[in-house]
Amino acid sequence: AQSVAQPEDQVNVAEGNPLTVKCTYSVSGNPYLFWYVQYPNRGLQFLLKYITGDNLVKGSYGFEAEFNKSQTSFHLKKPSALVSDSALYFCAVRGHVGGKLVFGAGTILRVKS
Amino acid sequence: NAGVTQTPKFQVLKTGQSMTLQCAQDMNHNSMYWYRQDPGMGLRLIYYSASEGTTDKGEVPNGYNVSRLNKREFSLRLESAAPSQTSVYFCASRAEDTKETQYFGPGTRLLVL
Numbered sequence: 311a312q313s314v315a316q317p318e319d320q321v322n323v324a325e326g327n328p329l330t331v332k333c334t335y336s337v338s339g340n341p342y343l344f345w346y347v348q349y350p351n352r353g354l355q356f357l358l359k360y361i362t363g364d365n366l367v368k369g370s371y372g373f374e375a376e377f378n379k380s381q382t383s384f385h386l387k388k389p390s391a392l393v394s395d396s397a398l399y400f401c402a403v404r405g406h407v408g409g410k411l412v413f414g415a416g417t418i419l420r421v422k423s
Numbered sequence: 424n425a426g427v428t429q430t431p432k433f434q435v436l437k438t439g440q441s442m443t444l445q446c447a448q449d450m451n452h453n454s455m456y457w458y459r460q461d462p463g464m465g466l467r468l469i470y471y472s473a474s475e476g477t478t479d480k481g482e483v484p485n486g487y488n489v490s491r492l493n494k495r496e497f498s499l500r501l502e503s504a505a506p507s508q509t510s511v512y513f514c515a516s517r518a519e520d521t522k523e524t525q526y527f528g529p530g531t532r533l534l535v536l
Binding site for chain 1: 427458464465468471481523527529530
């Protein structure tokens with residue numbers, strides 16, 4: 311069965327500093343991996359995905375993620391954090407049946423000015 | 424193009440009452456999903472529908488029923504609400520092309536007393 315782990319409940323970073331939100335996965339076969347962001351009282355918004363190809367994936371709002379097959383990781387990164395990046399971030403892996411997503415528990419990102 | 428819409432936005436129920444959560448998408452997607460979001464647990468799949476006329480159980484289907492009324496609409500019904508069903512419910516639909524992205528509605532916040 312597919313699973314996703316986000317080992318950090320919360321990540322704190324100063325504005326302008328680089329940020330990393332960690333994600334590891336477990337899946338049989340080739341993984342389809344996603345990052346979503348949720349702002350307060352809003353639905354989830356798609357940030358980026360890895361299906362195949364380059365290990366470094368670029369997405370919305372300046373975010374990128376690095377797929378590492380040997381470490382089964384898909385960490386979310388941004389070179390320079392903004393206060394407006396503060397939100398709840400979810401990593402997800404696509405299941406083999408019906409396109410279902412399996413989500414991690416989420417990581418709260420707090421960017422302080 | 425409204426994307427995925429959900430009604431109501433907020434609902435309070437008493438234990439044992441029933442209600443239906445409505446979801447509609449205008450992106451001509453075949454696949455639709457219902458998730459619940461609980462603190463520290465990410466999103467968990469309740470039911471999904473791969474196409475009009477088909478529905479399948481997800482990870483946490485007990486206490487819920489669904490109807491795929493047509494290609495646009497996918498409703499979630501609680502026949503006899505329980506306090507354990509207090510949660511935020513999200514509907515999503517998925518693009519079948521190579522984008523594989525799921526698009527989420529704004530959510531329904533349900534409180535069962």
